Amino acid sequence: MTANELRTMYVNFFKERGHKEIASASLLPENDPTVLFTTAGMHPLVPYLLGEKHPSGKRLTDIQKCVRTEDIDEVGDDTHCTFFEMLGNWSLGDYFKQESISMSFDFLTNYLHIPLERLAVTVFAGDELVPADVEAEGIWKSFGLKSDQIFRYGRDNNWWGPAGQTGPCGSDTEIFYDMGKPKCNPNCGPACQCGKYVEIWNNVFMQFNKEADGSFTALKQKNVDTGMGLERVLTIFNGKTNVYDTELFIPIMQTLEEIVEKEEKDIPERDKRIICEHTRTITFILGDPMKISPSNTEQGYVLRRLIRRIIRLFKKAGINANYLCKLSRVIIEQYEPVYPELGENSEFILEQLQKEYDLFSKTLDEGLKKANRYLDDIRQGGVLNGELAFKLYDTYGFPIEFTSELALEKGYQVDMDGFWKKFEEHRNKSRQGAAGKFTGGLADNNEQTARLHTATHLLNGALRKVLGDEVSQRGSNITSERLRFDFSFGRKVTKEELEKVEAIVNEAIGKKVDVILEEMTPKKAYEEGAVGVFSGKYGEIVKVYTIPGYSKEICGGPHAKNTGELVSFKIIKEQASSAGVRRIKAVIDVQ
Ligand code: SER
Numbered sequence: 015m016t017a018n019e020l021r022t023m024y025v026n027f028f029k030e031r032g033h034k035e036i037a038s039a040s041l042l043p044e045n046d047p048t049v050l051f052t053t054a055g056m057h058p059l060v061p062y063l064l065g066e067k068h069p070s071g072k073r074l075t076d077i078q079k080c081v082r083t084e085d086i087d088e089v090g091d092d093t094h095c096t097f098f099e100m101l102g103n104w105s106l107g108d109y110f111k112q113e114s115i116s117m118s119f120d121f122l123t124n125y126l127h128i129p130l131e132r133l134a135v136t137v138f139a140g141d142e143l144v145p146a147d148v149e150a151e152g153i154w155k156s157f158g159l160k161s162d163q164i165f166r167y168g169r170d171n172n173w174w175g176p177a178g179q180t181g182p183c184g185s186d187t188e189i190f191y192d193m194g195k196p197k198c199n200p201n202c203g204p205a206c207q208c209g210k211y212v213e214i215w216n217n218v219f220m221q222f223n224k225e226a227d228g229s230f231t232a233l234k235q236k237n238v239d240t241g242m243g244l245e246r247v248l249t250i251f252n253g254k255t256n257v258y259d260t261e262l263f264i265p266i267m268q269t270l271e272e273i274v275e276k277e278e279k280d281i282p283e284r285d286k287r288i289i290c291e292h293t294r295t296i297t298f299i300l301g302d303p304m305k306i307s308p309s310n311t312e313q314g315y316v317l318r319r320l321i322r323r324i325i326r327l328f329k330k331a332g333i334n335a336n337y338l339c340k341l342s343r344v345i346i347e348q349y350e351p352v353y354p355e356l357g358e359n360s361e362f363i364l365e366q367l368q369k370e371y372d373l374f375s376k377t378l379d380e381g382l383k384k385a386n387r388y389l390d391d392i393r394q395g396g397v398l399n400g401e402l403a404f405k406l407y408d409t410y411g412f413p414i415e416f417t418s419e420l421a422l423e424k425g426y427q428v429d430m431d432g433f434w435k436k437f438e439e440h441r442n443k444s445r446q447g448a449a450g451k452f453t454g455g456l457a458d459n460n461e462q463t464a465r466l467h468t469a470t471h472l473l474n475g476a477l478r479k480v481l482g483d484e485v486s487q488r489g490s491n492i493t494s495e496r497l498r499f500d501f502s503f504g505r506k507v508t509k510e511e512l513e514k515v516e517a518i519v520n521e522a523i524g525k526k527v528d529v530i531l532e533e534m535t536p537k538k539a540y541e542e543g544a545v546g547v548f549s550g551k552y553g554e555i556v557k558v559y560t561i562p563g564y565s566k567e568i569c570g571g572p573h574a575k576n577t578g579e580l581v582s583f584k585i586i587k588e589q590a591s592s593a594g595v596r597r598i599k600a601v602i603d604v605q
Contacts, residue, residue: 015251017262018352020244021077024101027121028075033103036076038353042304042313044490049177050313051081051299055102056175056182056218056239061572062106063182063220065234069533069555072108077101077244079298079353083316086415089291090284092249092256093212096320097295099244107235114217114238115153118189122215126251130158132192134211136204138173138185139166143230147172150187150219165203174218174239182220182233189215191250214250215242258287266290266344273337281331289327292320293338297345300363301356304489307592308370314592319413321370326416329378336371339364374411381410385417389424396425400432407433408440461574466497468529468561468574469519469583469602473499474545475565476518477598480511486545488595496586496601503596507588519583522564526578530560531571539568 015023025035039058043049049057055078062068078100088094105114122128135154140146146166154164166172175183190204190211198208220237222230245257254260258267267290274281281289299306299317308318321338328335342363350357388402398421406412412420418428470490477485481503489500507515539546539558546568559573560566574580580602591597 015248017244017248017260020248020251021099021101021352023125024121024242025075025077027125028073028103028117031073031117033073033075034070036070036074038076038078040304041079041081041299041302042306042489050316051083052078053080053082053177054078054239054241055080055100056104056241057177058570059104059106059239060181061570063104063233063237063239064223065107066570066572068106069557072106074104074106075102081295081299081316090287092209093246095245095257095291095295097291097298101242101244101247103238103240105238107237110236110238111147111149111219112153114219114240115150115187116157118215118217118240119154119157122189126247128191128250131163132194133159134163134165134190134192134204135159136165136167136172136188136190138187139168141169144185147185147187147219154187165205167205171205174216175220176224180224180226182237182239183222183224183230184218184220184237186216186218188213189217191246193255212246212250213243214246216240258290262348263290263294265348266293266341269341269344270337273333273340274331277333279331279333281327281333285327285331289324290341292324293341294345296320296324296367297342297356297363298349298353300366301346301353301359303355303359305359305362305595307366309592315413318370319415321367322374322411322413322416323419325371325374325378326382329382335375336368338371339367342367377410381406381412382420384410385412385420389421389426392426396427398426398428400429400434400436403428403433404436404440407437460494461579462494463492464572465574465580465602466492466494467569467572468559468577469580469600470497470499471559471561471565471567471569471573472519472522472577472580472583473497473515473598473600474501474567475561476515476522477501477503478545479518480514481507488591496599498597498599500591500595500597502594504594506590507596507598512585512588516583516585518564522561523577523580523583526576527561527564528576529573530562531573532558532560534558536568539566542566544568 029035039052041052043052043057052058055076056063068074080100081097083096085094086096089096122133123130137150138144138147151164172186172188173183174186175181188204191214193210193212195210197210198206202208202210204211218239220239221233223233224230245262248260248262249257252260257263267286270286270290296317306313306317308314308321324338325335328337346356346360346363385406388398392398403414403417406417407414414433421428474487485501485503487501491498533555536556539556544558544566556568557570558566559569559571561577583600583602585598585600587599589597
């Protein structure tokens with residue numbers, strides 16, 4: 015089965031069962047201050063899981079591109095990837111456990127033809143908040159799964175979400191494929207890391223919202239959120255043992271082999287895998303319509319860290335890392351038919367890779383020399399002190415994870431606390447960007463964030479009025495205290511221009527304008543002058559929020575009902591974000 019056959023089979027299966035297909039959202043989540051990347055298909059659906067009406071209905075399906083960095087140290091093994099495609103289906107207050115498990119079982123056994131005895135599932139064992147999921151267990155049994163194929167686990171394993179501090183969550187039932195190896199010990203089960211069990215699908219029964227104070231409240235509706243890993247299913251279906259032997263990685267792995275042969279060098283298999291896997295991830299991040307560049311904060315930092323890791327692995331093998339662009343081209347060509355944004359942004363992708371290569375190769379050699387010297391000096395104790403690790407970061411551009419890896423190769427560790435202490439001392443750069451937010455979390459979805467979201471639309475509209483159509487959104491991030499808006503613009507915005515922008519937004523607030531929500535096709539929305547990034551290709555219906563006279567945007571919401579709720583608006587900062595992109599921070603409710 016090809017990847018495309020699997021994509022089509024999955025989506026069609028759910029469409030035939032009443033689901034509407036929706037488009038993959040951007041890899042960079044909008045309006046979500048606590049996640050750097052879209053890590054699951056449910057991220058763009060949070061407002062709907064919380065009870066907002068989705069324009070496509072209560073049953074949805076899609077293929078979402080995802081980036082997860084928490085498993086980065088696992089990359090190079092058979093199954094873990096930092097980028098992957100997640101096949102998903104959702105019930106927004108519609109079907110629940112019985113139908114969800116039944117559809118999964120049908121798809122796995124009748125469409126993917128997985129033999130019953132190769133399946134293993136986990137169910138929630140219960141705790142003080144939620145009882146054991148005997149219902150899910152009973153459903154699996156009714157389909158013929160034996161007791162030794164069903165495992166009960168607690169909150170550590172069988173509870174999904176929220177992705178961060180707050181947001182929708184619930185107990186889940188995870189579905190594993192048994193690779194057929196013997197158990198590594200009598201207690202071996204899906205929670206064991208020995209490789210016998212590979213997780214392929216997760217059905218989450220989302221019934222709760224975790225609040226900022228740590229309490230759980232019942233959601234307005236009972237939802238199902240599922241996610242299946244395309245790479246893993248493709249591997250298993252085609253009888254392979256690792257993702258690199260599937261069509262998704264064969265072309266790039268082959269190109270790398272050719273490079274290695276031509277250069278008459280050698281690269282360990284694990285390093286080859288890491289180079290290819292990371293190249294795919296950075297190509298997708300750079301290819302996203304949000305146009306993120308390598309930097310020292312947030313998503314840009316992750317990008318930088320991945321690129322620099324590839325460069326070093328090439329360097330370690332004595333091969334010019336400039337080949338990175340060649341590898342990235344393989345990914346662009348291969349994925350472009352499914353993700354056209356890679357083709358549309360190919361120039362940007364390759365230019366950014368070249369720039370980062372040029373920048374890093376200037377300091378890499380000297381940095382490596384220094385790093386080796388530091389590491390050779392620490393034979394006793396085996397720990398590189400934080401100050402030296404910070405020096406490598408600050409002077410030679412070595413991401414801390416990169417230094418850790420270098421140290422580990424020699425059997426040493428880095429004093430991370432010492433590094434962060436130094437880092438804090440020098441922080442005019444955001445620490446959050448360099449370290450936090452990797453595991454992510456979901457935004458507070460309260461009335462205040464909805465108001466700030468409306469302020470963001472007004473700001474976007476006002477900027478376009480004052481600065482012209484060159485302004486287009488590059489990112490948005492809202493906490494309950496402030497909004498942050500990134501937009502394309504080639505120079506600093508003057509004080510006078512900012513005052514004009516502020517005045518327009520305050521005028522809209524003063525006029526107490528109703529915020530109008532409509533549903534329409536993206537084509538109609540654009541014809542009516544709406545702005546907003548929409549990468550869908552399926553002619554689906556989108557939500558459009560209009561603030562007459564001020565703004566019209568394609569957007570999932572939620573928003574304030576009337577601009578008067580914002581009370582007042584004030585810009586607190588305007589600065590450069592990256593080349594050609596400016597950043598504004600602003601607050602509302604100022605008296
Ligand atoms: N949100 C769940 C997960 O990421 C199901 O997609 O596993």
